[in-house]
Amino acid sequence: MTQPVHEWLELHEEVKEALAQGRPVVALESTIISHGMPYPQNMETARAVEQIIREQGAVPATIGIIGGKIKIGLSAEELEFFATSKDIEKVSRRDFAYILEKKKHGATTVAATMICAQLAGIEFFVTGGIGGVHREAEITMDISADLMELAQTNVAVICAGAKSILDIPKTLEYLETHGVPVIGYQTDEFPAFYSRSSGHGVDFRLDNPQEVASLVKTKWDLKLNGGVVIANPVPAADEIDASAIQSAIETALREAKARVFAARKQRRSCSAK
Numbered sequence: 629m630t631q632p633v634h635e636w637l638e639l640h641e642e643v644k645e646a647l648a649q650g651r652p653v654v655a656l657e658s659t660i661i662s663h664g665m666p667y668p669q670n671m672e673t674a675r676a677v678e679q680i681i682r683e684q685g686a687v688p689a690t691i692g693i694i695g696g697k698i699k700i701g702l703s704a705e706e707l708e709f710f711a712t713s714k715d716i717e718k719v720s721r722r723d724f725a726y727i728l729e730k731k732k733h734g735a736t737t738v739a740a741t742m743i744c745a746q747l748a749g750i751e752f753f754v755t756g757g758i759g760g761v762h763r764e765a766e767i768t769m770d771i772s773a774d775l776m777e778l779a780q781t782n783v784a785v786i787c788a789g790a791k792s793i794l795d796i797p798k799t800l801e802y803l804e805t806h807g808v809p810v811i812g813y814q815t816d817e818f819p820a821f822y823s824r825s826s827g828h829g830v831d832f833r834l835d836n837p838q839e840v841a842s843l844v845k846t847k848w849d850l851k852l853n854g855g856v857v858i859a860n861p862v863p864a865a866d867e868i869d870a871s872a873i874q875s876a877i878e879t880a881l882r883e884a885k886a887r888v889f890a891a892r893k894q895r896r897s898c899s900a901k
Contacts, residue, residue, distance in 0.1 A: 636728055637747060640701025646687040647749055654681050655700075655745040655753035655783070658692035661707070662716045662735035671711040677754070691744045693719060696731030700748040710735060720773045738785065739777035742855065751844070752784050757821040758857065760790040760799030763881070771802065778855040779806035784844050786858040789819035789826060792873050796826050803857065804831075809847065810857045811840060819861035823870035830859055 639647070646653050656677060661670045678688040689701040692710055699706060710716060719727050719734035721743060727734040736744060738758055745753050759772025772794075778785065790799050800818060803810055810818065812830030820826035834840050844856050861867070 636696075636698050637744075638697045638699050639748060640689070640699070640703065642687055643689045643701035643748075652686040652752075653689050653750050654686045655741055655748075655750045656681075656688055656690040657738060657741040657753075657755055658690055658702075658710050658735040659718055659737050659740075660756065661690075661710045662692075662713070663718055667711050671708060674707050674711065681754070689745075689748070689750060691736050691741050692716075693727055693732070693734035693736070695733065696728045698728075698744050698747070700744065700750070709733075721777065722773070738774040739772075742774075742777045742781045742783040742785065745783045746781050751782070752786065754786045756787065757789055757791040758785060758787050760794040760796070761802055763793070763795045765795060765798060775799070775802050775806070775808075778803065778808045778857065780853060781855055782848055782853055784840075784856040784858055786813075786860055788821050788862050789859050790821065792821045792823070793877050796820060796828055800828055806854065807852070808854055808857060809843070810859060811843065813840065813858055813860040815859065815861050817861075819859055820870060820873070822862065822868040822873050824861040824864060824867050825870050827870075 643653055661674050664670065665673060674690065678690065681688040690707065692699050692702060692706070694706065694709070702710070713733065715733055717723065717727055717732055717734045718737065719740045720737045721739050723734065724740065724743070738755055741753055741755070745751070758778070759774035761772070761775070762768060762770035765771055790796055796818065800810065810831045812818065812833045814835050815824070816829060816833050817824070818826045818828045818830050832843070834843065840858060847856065
């Protein structure tokens with residue numbers, strides 16, 4: 629017999645009450661806490677983001693898996709656990725069944741957080757940058773599961789664009805192919821995580837929350853399943869110049885390729901002996 633989905637979910641009382649009352653709830657991922665930052669900066673960031681959401685009149689729901697249960701909203705103690713424990717797996721769509729069945733602990737990626745948010749009835753999710761199509765994906769086939777999730781899961785993802793190291797033109801092409809609208813919030817240009825500019829446009833520019841909410845509602849009312857990317861650039865005062873980031877990425881990629889080439893050469897040399 630199939631186990632009801634709600635058997636896997638545990639909603640924090642504050643989140644449950646807000647959803648029941650129709651008040652706004654914003655989902656947050658937990659991978660950035662467990663795998664994205666060192667302690668204590670990860671804990672400080674998690675608390676700060678939740679506080680910002682509260683100040684805007686919404687309820688934060690940081691999502692993670694503890695002991696095989698999907699937690700929708702974490703207590704202070706649970707946040708501390710995700711920030712400090714070394715026994716937490718990184719979870720995407722592929723990993724859910726194993727992590728839940730084995731009653732393990734898991735931090736949710738963008739894709740996994742979208743799945744959990746939809747299961748809980750949460751329609752908006754805030755993150756830093758989405759995954760995307762990697763450089764040289766035509767060779768490696770390395771494409772983030774985040775994009776496939778956006779193609780099929782009805783959650784709007786607010787982000788500062790895609791991570792800068794990715795192939796942004798191919799990422800946008802993938803989203804276009806799968807019918808995922810890319811909205812630029814008060815911008816005509818798709819941001820590149822650290823920078824406000826990527827050199828590539830968005831599908832639609834919208835300048836206030838009401839317009840964004842109306843577009844999202846209309847999409848789902850029409851049964852056009854799949855997510856929406858709401859690209860909200862980093863504030864101008866906090867951005868890093870796009871050319872500086874690009875230069876650093878290109879240097880890192882050259883060094884990485886050189887190391888891979890050297891390692892392969894060394895292995896061939898050892899095999900020949």
